[in-house]
Amino acid sequence: MTPTASVSPARADAQVAELAHVLERTASWLRRTLRADEWNAVALAVLDELDRNGPRRVTELAAQERASQPGMTGIVSRLEAAGLVERAPDPSDGRASLVSATGAGHAYIAGRHARRTEFLAERITTLSAHDQRALLDATHALATLIDTPSPDPPAATAQKAATAQKAATAQKAQRAQTTPTPTTPAGPTGPDAAAATTPITRETRTEGEPS
Numbered sequence: 001m002t003p004t005a006s007v008s009p010a011r012a013d014a015q016v017a018e019l020a021h022v023l024e025r026t027a028s029w030l031r032r033t034l035r036a037d038e039w040n041a042v043a044l045a046v047l048d049e050l051d052r053n054g055p056r057r058v059t060e061l062a063a064q065e066r067a068s069q070p071g072m073t074g075i076v077s078r079l080e081a082a083g084l085v086e087r088a089p090d091p092s093d094g095r096a097s098l099v100s101a102t103g104a105g106h107a108y109i110a111g112r113h114a115r116r117t118e119f120l121a122e123r124i125t126t127l128s129a130h131d132q133r134a135l136l137d138a139t140h141a142l143a144t145l146i147d148t149p150s151p152d153p154p155a156a157t158a159q160k161a162a163t164a165q166k167a168a169t170a171q172k173a174q175r176a177q178t179t180p181t182p183t184t185p186a187g188p189t190g191p192d193a194a195a196a197t198t199p200i201t202r203e204t205r206t207e208g209e210p211s
Contacts (some may be wrong), residue, residue, distance in 0.1 A: 034116055042067060043075050044112070047084060048102060051109040055098035057090065084108055 004112060031041075033185035039047070042065050050056060051066065056064075076099050079085040090096040101109070128141035 029118075030116070034119060039079075043079060044109075046072075047073060047079060047109055050085060050099060050101040051106055055088075055100040057096055057098060061099065079105070167187055 010074050045065055046061050046186070049061065058072050058076055059069060061067075062069045065072065068074070076085060076087070080099075082085065084102060085099050087097045087099050089100045124135060129137070
């Protein structure tokens with residue numbers, strides 16, 4: 001039996017919780033230790049997203065960073081004024097625009113990643129060979145963790161549901177306007193109307209009876 005298989009569920013949950021706590025502390029340590037950037041965390045996250053995944057709408061960036069649309073618009077405007085991003089019309093929707101990183105924006109993020117990587121590499125080399133091997137063995141798992149899409153927050157999920165409901169209601173109303181309402185054919189009017197609507201009766205006469 002392997003050591004992993006012998007770990008009880010309760011102990012495994014405790015170990016996962018401890019790992020999550022250490023990773024959270026690592027992120028805080030990185031923010032404290034590295035040289036402060038001139039941009040806040042949200043602006044840097046936006047620039048990093050545009051650098052990695054290409055142009056995005058402001059609404060998409062706001063949803064990803066859990067920010068309001070006006071707040072994200074302000075961040076994009078400041079990045080644009082600094083020459084790090086630019087906006088262009090969205091080819092799929094002329095009413096919207098796409099935000100993309102400029103050459104200066106790509107260079108800024110590349111330099112930031114290089115500085116952070118160099119700092120971490122120096123710190124890792126101060127660890128024992130055993131601890132370095134443990135971190136190297138976790139490289140693939142950590143990369144997979146980072147690349148795992150984050151679930152939508154409850155607010156974003158509710159907004160998507162409301163938008164879908166609104167679209168369905170609008171589509172239903174549009175169908176109601178375009179579908180002709182069946183009408184009852186009008187009967188004849190004028191002098192012939194009474195004749196057309198009066199039932200025809202036939203007299204029954206016996207033979208020899210005057211007509």
